[in-house]
Amino acid sequence: MASDIRVRVFRFNPEEKAEPRFDLFSVPYSKGMTILDCLIYIKEHLDSTLAFRSSCRMGICGSCGVMVNGFPHLACHTQVSELGTDRLELRPLANYDVIKDLVVDLTPLFNKHKMVKPYLISPQLTADHVREFAQTPLELERYLQFSYCVKCGLCIAACPTCATDKQFLGPQALAQVFRYNMDSRDVGSKDRIQVIDQPHGLWRCHLAGACSDVCPKGVDPALAIQLLKRSVVGSWLGLTKRNVPRLVEEQEKQAPADAPKAPPLSV
Amino acid sequence: MAVKRYDNRLGIKGWLWAGKYPLERYFYSLQRLTGLGILLFLLLHLVETSYRIYGKGPWEATMAFFDTPLFLSLEYVVFAALIFHGLNGLRLILEEMGYLLGKPGRPVFPYVSSRQRQRPVIWVIGLTIVGLLLITAWDMFLA
Ligand code: SF4
Ligand code: FES
Numbered sequence: 001m002a003s004d005i006r007v008r009v010f011r012f013n014p015e016e017k018a019e020p021r022f023d024l025f026s027v028p029y030s031k032g033m034t035i036l037d038c039l040i041y042i043k044e045h046l047d048s049t050l051a052f053r054s055s056c057r058m059g060i061c062g063s064c065g066v067m068v069n070g071f072p073h074l075a076c077h078t079q080v081s082e083l084g085t086d087r088l089e090l091r092p093l094a095n096y097d098v099i100k101d102l103v104v105d106l107t108p109l110f111n112k113h114k115m116v117k118p119y120l121i122s123p124q125l126t127a128d129h130v131r132e133f134a135q136t137p138l139e140l141e142r143y144l145q146f147s148y149c150v151k152c153g154l155c156i157a158a159c160p161t162c163a164t165d166k167q168f169l170g171p172q173a174l175a176q177v178f179r180y181n182m183d184s185r186d187v188g189s190k191d192r193i194q195v196i197d198q199p200h201g202l203w204r205c206h207l208a209g210a211c212s213d214v215c216p217k218g219v220d221p222a223l224a225i226q227l228l229k230r231s232v233v234g235s236w237l238g239l240t241k242r243n244v245p246r247l248v249e250e251q252e253k254q255a256p257a258d259a260p261k262a263p264p265l266s267v
Numbered sequence: 268m269a270v271k272r273y274d275n276r277l278g279i280k281g282w283l284w285a286g287k288y289p290l291e292r293y294f295y296s297l298q299r300l301t302g303l304g305i306l307l308f309l310l311l312h313l314v315e316t317s318y319r320i321y322g323k324g325p326w327e328a329t330m331a332f333f334d335t336p337l338f339l340s341l342e343y344v345v346f347a348a349l350i351f352h353g354l355n356g357l358r359l360i361l362e363e364m365g366y367l368l369g370k371p372g373r374p375v376f377p378y379v380s381s382r383q384r385q386r387p388v389i390w391v392i393g394l395t396i397v398g399l400l401l402i403t404a405w406d407m408f409l410a
Contacts, residue, residue: 014271071287094281098273105272145371158288160295163281207359208295209382210288218378223368226381230365 002086005029007038009050010091012098020098022089023047029086035075036064038088039102051101059216062152066102067091072154072214093157108166109153112173116195118180121188122245134246139184146179146224148217155211155221167200171211171221174202178224181231185245193232202229290389291382298355301348308345343407350399354392358385 004026012020025046027038039052054064057076064075069089080088096104124133155171156162162170177196181189196202205225212222234240252261282299285292318329361367367388368381 012273014273018271020273069287092273092275094275094277096275098275099270104275141373142371145374148374160282160292163277164279166276206295206299207363208282208288209291209380210295212380212382213288213292215378215380218374218376218380220371220374220378220380223371223381226363226368227365227371229363233364 001029001081003029005038005080005086005088007042008087008089009042009101010098011050011101012092013049013100029080031081033080035066035068035073035078035080035088035090038080039075039090051099051103053103060150062150065093065104065152065154065157067094067157072157074152074154074216077216093153095157095159095162096153104153106151106153109151109156109170109172112169113151113176116169116173116177116180116192117188118173118176120180120183120186121191122185123187124245124247132248133185134248134251135184142184143179143182146175146182146219146221149175149179149219150217152216154214154216155219158210158214160208160210161204161206165200165204168204169196169201171205171225174205174228175219175221175224177202178228178231181228184243186243187245189231189235189243193235196228197232202232205229289382290386290393294355294389297351298359301352304348305345305352308348339407343404346403347396347400350396354396358388358392 007025007027008022009025010020011023025042027041027046030037036054036057039050039054043050043052052064052066052075054076055061056063059074059077062074064077065072066075067073067090068075068078069083069085069087070091072093080086090102092098092102092104096106096108099105122133149172151172153172155175159168159171161168174196177192180186181192202225205222207222207226209222212220215221231240252259283296285296315329315333319326358367362385367385369384
């Protein structure tokens with residue numbers, strides 16, 4: 001790796017010119033340097049007007065997504081050395097509106113996420129409900145992988161359907177439908193299927209697989225969406241097993257008298 | 268005052284151009300392109316065969332028009348599109364029904380995605396297509 005890296009950055013200021021431009025910066029390279037380190041260096045030493053978004057710096061908050069040499073990455077999660085080049089081109093995430101420079105408007109992502117009811121739906125969940133649901137490790141594994149989503153939106157930047165269809169629900173929201181429908185504590189799958197079984201919903205995915213390639217958390221939205229298609233077809237044919245949420249206390253009542261009990265709640 | 272935004276949607280280029288994405292993404296673009304190509308061929312084929320209703324003369328003239336090396340090569344391209352679209356389509360049907368992709372599991376770094384797990388199927392399809400194309404090329408142009 002050269003001692004300096006050349007970073008070409010997309011610039012767009014809504015208050016100045018309507019057309020975007022590119023600025024070129026030279027950033028001193030250091031071992032272990034991430035894309036976010038480059039951006040922070042530029043902001044601190046070369047151009048304080050550069051706008052980008054970040055918070056946790058450890059791949060948790062999902063706010064630092066950018067296109068690095070044409071591929072969506074989390075800036076804090078990507079080291080310069082892994083790209084195999086000392087020339088970087090940073091652009092805002094594709095398929096979103098740009099607010100300024102590398103900052104995109106993620107509102108459509110959050111709105112679509114909300115649309116699919118990403119929470120447990122169960123009549124047993126009430127305000128005065130104080131005991132846990134019972135869930136086996138096997139039941140947990142049916143959805144656990146998909147619950148790691150940090151809503152960074154990289155999958156939407158990679159999805160070719162999102163590139164052409166603004167209303168498409170997108171890989172993030174669809175993966176969350178599968179995550180909650182598969183949860184043994186949830187009985188809301190009918191409500192969610194109603195939201196996704198429409199022209200810009202589930203069937204718009206034609207399996208390019210790009211979402212799973214860019215996901216920094218191993219969520220694998222492409223897998224979730226295909227399994228969701230299978231479960232929706234299964235539900236049409238009446239073949240899908242329904243979730244039956246079980247409360248721990250109910251399970252304990254049915255268990256033999258000498259079975260270990262859950263510890264009392266200390267609320 | 269409404270704030271100006273820059274629309275960064277990739278549009279048609281976004282679905283057509285697979286860039287740095289892996290092979291499956293190229294298969295995706297080719298699947299759609301071959302689909303459109305086959306549709307176009309079907310329309311042309313309908314027009315071509317409809318000349319039969321004008322009698323023997325126009326029909327034979329049409330046949331003579333298409334009996335050139337250029338159209339023979341185009342026929343080969345249509346055949347290539349058909350086998351690609353058909354075989355890859357079978358893969359997509361199976362995968363869209365959740366087969367060949369593996370099961371959800373605990374995400375442990377380095378993550379292995381369903382796309383990576385089904386990669387052998389892509390190789391089988393790719394090699395079958397190449398084999399069929401070679402046999403057909405021999406049959407159409409050399410035999
Ligand atoms: S599925 Fe992955 S890429 Fe998509 S928003 Fe969630 S964490 Fe990001
Ligand atoms: S800064 Fe939080 S994910 Fe990168």
